[in-house]
Amino acid sequence: MDCVIKQTNGTTAVAVATPAGLVTGEQLAKIAELVKQGAGLAKFTTGQRIVILTGADQVQAVRDGLAEVGLSIGPGGKTIRNVKGCAGSLCRYSAQDGLQDALALDKIFAGRSMPAALKIAVSGCPRNCMESQSNDIGFVGTPSGYKVYVGGRGGRKQVLGQLIREGVKPEDLPALVEEIIAKYLSATKGKERISHVVEKQGVEIFK
Numbered sequence: 001m002d003c004v005i006k007q008t009n010g011t012t013a014v015a016v017a018t019p020a021g022l023v024t025g026e027q028l029a030k031i032a033e034l035v036k037q038g039a040g041l042a043k044f045t046t047g048q049r050i051v052i053l054t055g056a057d058q059v060q061a062v063r064d065g066l067a068e069v070g071l072s073i074g075p076g077g078k079t080i081r082n083v084k085g086c087a088g089s090l091c092r093y094s095a096q097d098g099l100q101d102a103l104a105l106d107k108i109f110a111g112r113s114m115p116a117a118l119k120i121a122v123s124g125c126p127r128n129c130m131e132s133q134s135n136d137i138g139f140v141g142t143p144s145g146y147k148v149y150v151g152g153r154g155g156r157k158q159v160l161g162q163l164i165r166e167g168v169k170p171e172d173l174p175a176l177v178e179e180i181i182a183k184y185l186s187a188t189k190g191k192e193r194i195s196h197v198v199e200k201q202g203v204e205i206f207k
């Protein structure tokens with residue numbers, strides 16, 4: 001489900017999928033062009049995406065323009081959202097490459113339909129710039145691998161994710177995310193997020 005949302009000022013917000021907040025100069029120039037053709041404004045989101053404010057009749061033109069530079073409209077609603085990632089190995093503090101590992105996860109999981117929104121964040125070290133414990137699945141890099149948290153969320157009732165694993169190697173992250181999703185899908189009733197499942201059934205089922 002594309003993230004296209006009507007705004008109170010009559011414009012339509014179109015969220016561009018920019019996994020881990022990474023864009024090229026060419027992509028940024030195209031986004032700027034589409035912004036100028038729309039309402040003249042863009043907004044950066046907490047999910048590391050750029051929202052273009054435009055007219056409802058311009059959504060297809062935005063979609064086509066984004067496709068010209070290898071971009072697309074990001075997933076919204078009941079899906080796995082674009083994966084957030086920190087600066088990774090570009091950062092002098094990095095213990096793991098939170099940028100490349102986030103991009104790898106995004107390729108596999110972003111856009112997959114779920115019973116509710118599912119957010120994933122990857123931080124390359126314990127400074128935790130991606131606030132990983134505020135996401136449904138969060139990773140925090142350490143020299144021995146990633147610490148893995150489940151059940152975090154923001155919103156009206158904020159919850160911190162709980163630790164389920166330590167020392168997970170980057171190459172094992174996709175399989176572990178699949179495992180967590182499988183456990184979530186078999187445990188959830190209706191539209192619950194992972195945090196609701198943890199609240200009702202305990203974090204043990206994810207260990």
Ligand code: SF4
Pocket residue numbers: 086087088091092093094095098123124125126127128129130
């Ligand atoms: S989480 Fe750590 S590695 Fe990533 S940007 Fe922040 S300080 Fe750098």
